[in-house]
Amino acid sequence: MAKGARGKSATIVAVAEMAGVSVSTVSRVMNGNFKVDPATAERVRAAAAVLKYQPSPLARSLVLGRTQMVAILVPDLANPTFQSVLRGLSRAAAKDSYRVVVADSTEQTSEESILAVELRRCCDALVLCAPRMPEDELLSLLPQLAPVVLINRDSPRISAPTLTADYETGIQPLALHLHQLGHRRIGYLEGNPDSVSNDLRLRGLRTFAGEHPDVELVTIPCGVTFEHGHAVLDAVVASGVTGALAFNDLVAMGLLSALHEKGVRVPEELSVTGFDDIPFARFTTPPLTTASVPVVELGEEAWKRLHALLQDERPDHDLNFRPRIEVRGSTGPVRS
Amino acid sequence: MAKGARGKSATIVAVAEMAGVSVSTVSRVMNGNFKVDPATAERVRAAAAVLKYQPSPLARSLVLGRTQMVAILVPDLANPTFQSVLRGLSRAAAKDSYRVVVADSTEQTSEESILAVELRRCCDALVLCAPRMPEDELLSLLPQLAPVVLINRDSPRISAPTLTADYETGIQPLALHLHQLGHRRIGYLEGNPDSVSNDLRLRGLRTFAGEHPDVELVTIPCGVTFEHGHAVLDAVVASGVTGALAFNDLVAMGLLSALHEKGVRVPEELSVTGFDDIPFARFTTPPLTTASVPVVELGEEAWKRLHALLQDERPDHDLNFRPRIEVRGSTGPVRS
């Protein structure tokens, strides 16, 4: 208490001395695993209380080989989708008294591997959201990361438990919705061209286009953030599309905002859809038509599987969440 | 690699044996602190590379007495304000190669203390956002938590570094804004009655009311979430106010949403303001008039101070961020 105020708390030996027993006995009392004489136990507990003793998690971790922590690595903490996954994970893990350490790669794909490994080493397990990591790199990384659960990375070559949103199938109802409203020239504002989830959306859209030969699909390079969506305005206008499928809600909202500034009316002059159904999608002007993905549940399911893995049990089956279309006000009939 | 795939990675002794040196030497090479013969060092490095050796963070932590982790405890991870603080903290800490472990108390004030202590014990420091914890409890807790930085808890009795938003002064421009628009009967949708930040807002409003005797201030119990704001609709309508100051943006958005469903026009029939300027406040219908608080910076400044504390340096001065009013479309002249 003198200067540093870094009062090292009492250790187990202090308790042992005070109670007049060996450290083994103290340990046994604290963990309650083995039988110890009730009288002795009471003495130990009293001593522990007096000294305000609490076992050092570090020391326990070292000998037990587990830290009671799991990590999650996301591309961008500012993205509401990952915030929700984090929340689902954190709350679920907390119920089993695990803590969550969080890191975002700030979209720097290059250092993602190193970060993941580092992160994993200070924890018992990892949840990895790395939509842009090349599959080969991911595969070679997995053994080092186990136990690990992947989010939005699926592949027959991957052995780790995987939770995905079915972007490929999920985006088709949105396209169909536009089609039914009479849109024929439809733009896709693509995310990172090398990301898996972008690829899936594209694939879904190509399937859709194949089934609807009257549709003209225009791919417009864009990005994944609000700013990207805002900046893509001119390209969208120039493309002559009547409906725009944004990579995600953030992009859609950025676009909506830019359209509003420019005086372009939505949905009268242009229909816009998002993806993810983030909490605020329903409050845009107009409310955003989008496809909802149960991201909090994604986090919870991730924990379930991690937990199983940590207990050396078999995790539940992989899950592929089918997005559900939410029709709101940002889409309407094509103008004649 | 056999069954568990839990391949214990190589230890320092394995490297030492392979390189034909003592563990001390390996340690010295890895940390690069002391001089070792370049040839020996190279042998060690080679061995380490072959064995893919990486020092166990746990063991290091135990002997070094630091974990390279800090924790943050927030009342609710779903709240965009805390998400932003977390992000600011996480990114700033990452630059100094610290990681952040996160926990939310899910608004359970009762267990907050225990949670904070537990959390702190597995880390080197803590950022605490506990707006509802009684001050005496907080004070008695602080010694156990140090080094700690507080967010939105200020008091002359508190010795820890503190970062605050000046809710008391900050809410007055919003009230003044409504007053200038002609509003005289103004409602305050209060947050948790026992929370500090609610108290500050109330205090500010009372000051304002004192300076403007023509104003009638109505306090309406509400809450802090979107749902609370949505549910308070009837009470707001019944109160007969022409302008509503919501505790925060979430509440304001909930109210806006309910008003919209009910067909009450904003701002023609009722003006609404928020607080915090969360990222989506500008995209509501109509865009939300609010007071902006630089939450990401709050997180960054928190890290600065934590870092100083960890280095046994004196942290920078406490900061009191003055919110800045953002006038948008949700406020307008009172109807005659």
Added chain:
DNA sequence: CGGCGGTGTGAAAACGATTCCTCGGGCTGA
């Protein structure tokens, strides 16, 4: 009355690093 099982306890070996202390040897300066 003596071996025996069961029970509570203590000593000591992990866990995997860092670091202080010691020591041998080569070089320098007297």
Added chain:
DNA sequence: TCAGCCCGAGGAATCGTTTTCACACCGCCG
């Protein structure tokens, strides 16, 4: 030529637990 010094490296203590192993003691049964 010898004392002293510096440099590089090894040995051992340490961090704070858990857990195995051994041991002493007690009562029970043969």
